[in-house]
Amino acid sequence: MLIAGNVKKTNHIAEIGCLTMILIVVVLIAVVSSSNKKVKPISNKDDHSSESSYTVEDIKPREYKSEAWVCAQFAIEDKLKSPSTAEFEPGGGTYSTTKLYDNTYKIDSYVDAQNSFGGMMRTRFSCIVEYNPNNGECSSSCSF
Numbered sequence: 001m002l003i004a005g006n007v008k009k010t011n012h013i014a015e016i017g018c019l020t021m022i023l024i025v026v027v028l029i030a031v032v033s034s035s036n037k038k039v040k041p042i043s044n045k046d047d048h049s050s051e052s053s054y055t056v057e058d059i060k061p062r063e064y065k066s067e068a069w070v071c072a073q074f075a076i077e078d079k080l081k082s083p084s085t086a087e088f089e090p091g092g093g094t095y096s097t098t099k100l101y102d103n104t105y106k107i108d109s110y111v112d113a114q115n116s117f118g119g120m121m122r123t124r125f126s127c128i129v130e131y132n133p134n135n136g137e138c139s140s141s142c143s144f
Contacts, residue, residue: 068105071138
């Protein structure tokens with residue numbers, strides 16, 4: 001009797017193990033298939049073209065506002081009498097950065113820095129920054 005009880009217990013453990021493995025496989029398949037989802041574009045009622053789908057990357061291109069802001073800071077610091085004292089607009093210029101066209105931004109902001117006499121002055125500036133995402137370099141034209 002004791003031997004039969006152990007056999008039943010062993011079979012029950014094997015069944016639980018098999019069910020657990022099946023559950024893990026099903027979850028993995030669900031995760032993999034959900035990561036490849038595509039979205040459909042919004043279409044007009046008058047549009048009778050065939051349906052197409054786009055990935056999220058196709059719909060929203062990458063913005064480089066923060067990289068342009070950093071490039072503008074370096075360009076402005078090069079023009080200051082005391083660049084180590086520079087304090088730029090809080091918020092990383094997010095409110096003053098405008099995209100003009102692909103990877104080119106206009107930045108209107110201010111910098112607080114010491115002048116020749118050691119006094120802190122707020123100076124408004126404007127920069128046009130072109131950022132190259134392929135090599136991480138930028139070119140800028142800034143004026144006070």
